[in-house]
Amino acid sequence: MLPFILKRLGLALLVALTVSFISFSLLFLSGDPAAALAGETASGEDVEALRRLYGFDRPMLVQYGEWLFSALRGDFGESYYFKLPVAGLIAERLQVTMILGVCGILFALLTAVPLGVVAAIRPNSLIDRVALFLSVAGQAMPSFWFGLILIVVFAIQLGWLPPSGAATWRHFIMPTIVLGYYAMPAIMRLTRAGMLDVLNSDFIRTARAKGAGEGRVLFKHALRNAIIPVVSLAAVQMGFMLGGSIVVESVFALHGAGFLAWESIARNDLPTVQALILVFSMFYIVFTFLADVLNAWLDPRMRSS
Amino acid sequence: MTDAADPLSQEIHGPTPRQILRMRAFGHKGLLFGLIVVGLLVLIALFAPVLAPHDPYAQSLMNRMVPPVFMGGSWEHPLGTDHLGRDYLSRLIYGARVSLLIGSIAALISGLIGTTMGVCAGYFGGKVDAFVTFLINVRLAMPVVLVALAVVAILGGSLTVVVCVLGLLLWDRFAVVMRASTLQVSRRDYVAAAQVIGASTPRILLTEIMPNIFNNLIVVITLEMAHAILLEAALSFLGLGVQPPTPSWGLMVSEGKNMMLFEPWLVLIPGAVLFVLVLAINLMGDGLRDVTAPEGRS
């Protein structure tokens, strides 16, 4: 298994490096970053001064190298807008996003896996149909709209939950549901398909022929095999969810990293945007790496090879 | 031997594959619903100037936030007016153009990129495959919404920019699916046969591989179209996509958000239309997959 982990780690590092280069290149997408930074009213001399101040006059690769090495040390430069170190800004905001992400994926798993299992045990039953409806609707639901509807119903009409902010755990209920519902359909479909597949396999018949009870057959023998691909998917969805938190955080005014991203994009605060893209990508890369390792460990065929 | 009238010796004549396909398509409720709704919305988008009761850009400060007819409004504005007094129904109708245009063009661009990459990876394998797989990994690691927002913000929001950015970002699923399908098809004997008789590589790709992965391609195109439409709406909702006064459904939700407390329908209506369109496209894609599944053809 060790060669597999090392190979996978190498790939993760290479992907991370490429992503870092792409997010750095964003700075040059606008043509002249100094001009963009100085604004439309600035004079030519001001732009030149800025160019030298930020080192934009040097070759791009040199700038990238410098940026990357600073980033590796945890220094992402200074925010153009907040005039504060970017790393500190992000670290401060990341907590809210992480809470939201973990709650979201837990919500998705705790609804999707049981629904998928029951739907697979009783295909075409009422629960199967409900599960199918929920997943089809979930894939088509614009999350910003879903969030606003929840606010209208549960915060404005019923007054049960606070409409925005992150002060208490109750503030996280609606954002968790919106973000979790985004990840739920795929997980549910995969669980259902996996369980259906496994339940029709020969070794389930063997388990029944042993005299194992239904519960044992379903959970010890079937789910253990069906859950392996779900683990990978959950990690991928977790990565997507953190990236998608920008929409949810802006709907519910949760001041997390996603909200920070929205603010910095709107304010042309490129160092912050670059750093955030890199951070979100890193989360995805780390999650999928861990998921692949966990996967290999769960699957004896990969563990021993 | 027994005579032909013996019930046991009667042969069963099944329907032809084409008949099975037709039967399945008409028996598939999701596919039918999807096709009808998408078809209807495409017609609405095409004939928007004829169908819209008002100019979608015409403001009327005297008639701001007139409620829809089912909430006490008048038939003059069946779905009411927005905060600038623009007819909501007309804006919705023109909004269908924006959504469908962005969805289809973005899906085409990304389809072209992703299919090329996927087919090459699947057919040539080896280093080409490793490189494409690596690119897919890189692409998946980038947060789509964030990158799209940042690029649109830097380049300035316009229909063209949004379409291009989405088109350049959403090719991953095409590459993944087309790679897998090509891998599967290129192991079949008829591909080996074509190679043996000395057919050129482009010829094999076009005449042996493409026709056999086309069904999967169509399914991914529909699903990615839905994805692009949702993303455009999200970008516009965040104020960094299509810019006002263009009638985009995401933008309409965003504009209605501030009046949500008193006039929730301003948010409900465009969001619901968006939901129905994306739902219909997804159902169409899922239905096509069910109907054209390989086991259904043989």
Next chain:
Amino acid sequence: MTDALLSVKNLTLSIPTGSGTLHAVRGIDFDLKRGETLSIVGESGSGKSLTSLAVMGLLSKTIKCQADEMRFDTIDLQKANRRVMRDLRGNRMAMIFQEPMTSLNPAYTIGDQLTETLLLHRKVSKAAARARAVELLEKVGITAAESRLSQYPHQLSGGLRQRVMIALALMCEPDLLIADEPTTALDVTIQAQILRLLVDLTREMNMAMILITHDLGVVARVADKVAVMYAGGLVETGPAAEVFSAPSHPHTRGLLRCIPQPGKTERGAPLGTIPGIVPSLIGDVSGCVFRTRCAHASADCRGPIPLRGDDSHAFKCVHADGALSAEGELA
């Protein structure tokens, strides 16, 4: 016949389908004493596997199962609830399947899967269960049995896996072993070994065995009794030696002609085949189902078919001698 371990009378299995009811098994009888080996022979789709699954109570819920009698020892299998069936399965009746490659759970070790059966049915310690597993693995001819316990199914070859499946079935010393085409998926050389193993083990443990196969060569070597199935019905039953030396039903003779016999079949002579295909069993089925492929079929074959022969060797055919005399003229 009261001393029979397993007794099945008039078993009928039907599956509702979109185009009518599929009568997969139609009114078959058989019984089996302790230590006896019954072989059920038939082509693919003749209903032999379904019959064995019905005995095990493992039929899927969509299949309707009816019988005048289905008794295992003193237990009425039709009236037995799920708990009783569960206590029987793996404990007093065990089963080996056709596909050793997929019949073991890929996520657990051989040891876990072997001991599970024993731990489910007996109050024994884990150590005792492992000792029993090692003992049985050695008995089925697996070397280094101790170290195999921690291996996973994918690390074993097909032949080894089938040996593990046999060990698994024997964990609780069952009274009845059902082997559903246990050698079909294996190499020819392995087939003989596995078969020999099964025969030796049933003798040694005084087990009854139902051996399901489409391979008549297998039957000749191991079975005490043979039941020949065709399209969901029994066409001929009897002691193996008699059925082979004096096959009465045209279908049985047809099957026998399909295998070459050393000394009898001439070099270069074509092997026998049975022309035609198995008929559809959807809807009402009456008369002899083999008539669409039988060389001796007549109009009478659509009517009721008498059961001929005696208690031990019986066959179903309108012709008094199973058209054996007519066959001589044909050949």
